[in-house]
Amino acid sequence: MSPEFLSVAMFVVLLIAVFLGHPLGITLGGLGIIFGILGYGPGAFFILANKTYGLMTNYVLVAIPLFILMAQFLDKSGVAEELYETMYIVLGPVKGGLALATVVVCTVFAATTGIIGASVVAMGLLAAPSMLKKGYSKELTAGVITAGGTLGILIPPSIMLVVYGGLIGMSVGKLFMAAFMPGLLLSTLYLIYTWVYCTFINPEAGPPIPEKERVHTTGQKLLMTLKSMVPPLFLIFAVLGSIAGGIATPTEAAGLGCIGALVLAALNKRLDLKMLKEAGYSTLKITCMVMLIFVGANFYTSIFMGLGGGDVFTSILFSISSNKWVILGIMMFIIFILGMFVDWLGILLLCVPIFTPIAVDQLKFDPLWFAMIVSVNLQMSFLTPPFGYALFYLKGVAPEGMTMGHIYRGIIPFVILQLIGLALCLIFPEIITWLPSVVFKQ
Template sequence: MSIEVMTLLFFGSLLFFLVLGLPLAFVLGGVSVVFLYFTWGFDSFYLVASQIWSTMGSFTLVAIPLFVFMAMILERTGVARDLYRMMHLWFGGVRGGLAIGTLVICAIFAAMVGISGAAVVAMGTIALPAMLERGYDKKMVLGVINTGGGWGVLIPPSILMILYALITGVSVGKMFAAGILPGIMLMVLTSAYVLIRCYLQPHLAPDLPKEERGTWSEKFAALRSVVLPIMVVFMVLGSIIGGITTPTEAAAMGVLGALISAAVYRALNIELIKDASVRTFKLTGMIMWILFAAHAFSAAYQSMGAQPMIEGMIQSIPGGPWAVIIFMMLIVFLLGMVLDPVGIMLITLPVFTPIVASMGFDPIWFGILFVINMEIGYMTPPFGFNLFYLKGVVPPGITMGDIYRSVIPFVLIQIVGIGCLMVFPEIATYLPDLLF
């Protein structure tokens, strides 16, 4: 049977079982095991075990449960509530100011937690009702929270960046440094869109009445709410950039910062630790099972002779190296609509990165393009995680259709950001070259 027919059967089976609603880890692993058996026989399973064993020996993986635990602690403290109060006072007088303030909070949260869902849930609970109550357009509000929440995988520390570094062999520290300026760029682009659109269509986001804007003394007093977030960011990123810790050890510093924040807010107790630990075990377990299954998937597909076929197909694309990069981004964008980001990384990166390196592109720069595409995957229908996180906290009157429609202009902004990185790669490469 030809590799082309095997590819159709392989991915067809995968999509069929995913549409039935089966868990991704079981689908990836189950389909892979069946195809491995019929391709190479029982001995092929040793290949999967060998790959999994080598991965589990990686010290970098320790950072994943630590960053998840940090996120779970911070989500339950009063950090997000106080940040929103500060943004309410400082930005409320600007048309669309609460939406822009929400984007800034999402960026700050992203720099603390490293995962996508925390900011979506926090802002969906705190900012969404406040903005709807003040007459903000619901699609504007939903789109802002959905977009800003996704920055958790781009602005360091990021679990997806750790996995990218683990798969491709690049430096985690360089990936973290490379994500800072692109994250700021996307925040500026999105804020500019909100500001311009609200200026042209004032009914979408009215400015607040003067009595809600606060006095200057209240505004300056509210600035105290950023002290703890800055401390956490400094403990994580500052310790890496300063050469004090490795990225994995910096995750432990982040946990310490989160515990200090919880203590300051008087939220630190046994119940909080227990709840955060259980949720961390669940999420980390899910990531690990997907990791195992994706290794089986990668081993099965490569054993069929897929890599030479894909390399030949990609290198035959007309238009040169840039056309190949755009084609890769398109594939990742489409996969992001239906698959888990971890699975996408483990399926595509072993094939893509050797081709990217052979064409002379910087793997750190390509990694940032890839991670932004993963961020878009979190917010695009039909299976974007942020869509379902948001649906879980919105008022009853907001439908899934409203959430789906709200993301369209914001997805286009993220694509514009990818275009800017392609035209000006220094946005991603400047800080890694400077610091490392």
Template sequence: MPEYMSLVLFATVFSLLLLGFPVAFTLGGVSLIFGYFTFGLGLFQLLPLRIWGTMNNYVLIAVPLFVYMGLMLEKSGLAEELLETMAMLFGKLRGGLAISVIVVGAVLAASTGIVGATVVTMGLLSLPTMLKRGYSPELTTGTICAAGTLGQIIPPSIVLVLLGSVLNVSIGDMFIGSVIPGIILVSLYILWIVIVAFIRPDAAPAMPASELADFRKNGMYKKIFRAFLLPFFLIVAVLGSIFAGIASPTEAAAVGAMGATFLTIWQKKFNLHTLREVMRGTTTITSMAFILIVGASAFGLVFRGMGGDRYITNLILSTGMEPGHFLLIVMLIIFVAGFFIDFIEITFIIVPVVAPIFQHMGIDLLWVGILIAMNLQTSFLTPPFGFSLFYLKGVAPPEITTYQIYKGIIPFIVIQMICLFVVVIWPETVTWLPGYMSK
């Protein structure tokens, strides 16, 4: 009987989330009600221990540190310098501005990992410029939204930290394993822009030769050095220390937070007001994430206590389903769920349920984790609740319609699916680099 009730618990939580109830309180509240009627007051003796164990998880300290790093970098003004410099470097090419947005998005992803900050920053800086240069509104908005979501798959990524903790996979391995898929995705984005610029030159024109000439005359190399050196320093400090085995992801996150502060001081943008804003933003985002983790802990305790994980695992295995078929079904469920609920909700509701089944089937959880991260990336782009779309709409000029934004992101969602397919067909794109680095 408890096994069947676990399915009712899962269905109830998922239905309430689709109806728009608050995630953390839905997860925690519904789980407490089901747990009380199933286990009685004994539940309230176990739950505090589970929550304390989660809050005491050393790996999760990386979350507020990476959030702080991203918000502090947003205040530093480095993104603006980088965008301006990249735009001039690629300006001679048709579609050069769009390519520069993708490259800057990748650099910011490797520096911050905060999707909202990246989309808003690039929306404010590059959207008016691209429209002024005659770029198609659809290509412009799609490029900015897609570039902003690269922070989901390119390390350091909050998604990879959370997935690693749920799947019990090394965060360092998650970071290293995501590098090649991230490079493939960035390359496919750039390839698409080149194709569009070739087929429709009017949708992605080159920059005027006069502006490029002025850039070359007025300290080009100095601007390039300044724009690239500081973000490169931070990327090496954070990711380099992890990949070299010098620091754990949590320690590297602390280095990154301090590095972002020093860069903001170097840019002469650091003051008490900036520090207050960054600290307030970090506290808000971190509190939101951790209250979700508390709710997810309650859900996991009750669901597993009812034997839901064993029941679903045995049910799937008894069907004789091939691992590949099960992987396909899970990927489809996550993709569809991304239309309606947030990536954190999917991470803490769906992933813990399917992880034991993948393990029983002998599927590499590192590979699965990267596949899920790439799939979750689409949740930021898929309407009606794609957060990147909302972020961009909030800073876009009035003439940019929601329809144009939705239309613009469709090719990039297709590209994400193609990249996901490539990683499914060739698992070595994920597993080779961690194996090589561990030698």
């Protein structure tokens, strides 16, 4: 069997195994071994050992468990609860105010956690019961919580960007700075849509809180906002400011973030042995899952590329069209479709090593810009049915009466908004490249 045939068969078998629901990490590693032996003989095991050792000595990836631990500390520190209560009071009198408050809190929480599960579950427990009690539609409630929660995978510090940087050897600090504006762009689109929808299109979907509950003065609201905003903003500045200022590497900044999250938990009187134990156990489980997939995908990609899979894929793309924008559109479409069925980590580890050389070396796209386009696209994978993770996270903590039907209908406008955000980043690349050029200027 020719190497080209093996590489194509390898990809087809992977798709079949994924659609059958087999565990991704084990599937990737297993297929790597099977096709590695067919292509290289026993030498495949040396490739596995070499790739795994190289992965485990990658200093950048040390940031993954640290950022996960920071997210676990924050999830249990009460920061999100206090911030939501404040936004509830400040924005509640506005039509759609609670939905707007949810997006604001999700945006701030995204900039402190980097994990969407923490954001969606936290806001599902905090915001969903309150919004439904005040008469908000179930679809709008589900939409703002899931869409706002997915910002955690894009707005830095993001686990996805750490993995991306470690995968292709790109500066994680530059990825963080490049992701900030697209993340804020999406958040702004959510806010604008929510306000317009609740004010002009369907006011009954997001009524303001009753007059009798508006008992706080402007001064009290300002004081509450400062009190609830300062702690998370302090943490954001400590993590991202240390990276942008060249004081710390992303890995060191992640450690600093863990300390900051512990301080916030202590200030909120949530720091105890039980909290540390639960946070450590959750971090261990998530890190093991991520690294198992990482090892399997790294080995799979090495065998696939070594057998000539990259060349085969490149030939197929260029046989369709020689226009670089058409080829880029095909790559984005593939990622979007895969996002409906495959976890973001699997897509990242499978597609990026294949797509990046084509986009950067042959199509001459800016590598940082291309990385952000892929990242914004991957964010949609959390919302697109049938296997959008954010949808299942919310359903797991949703109040009684909120069905998957409500959640599916609720995310439709926000998926469209994400497509609009992706289009804006394509049309105006400065959205991505401006901040890194300012922060990291020579």
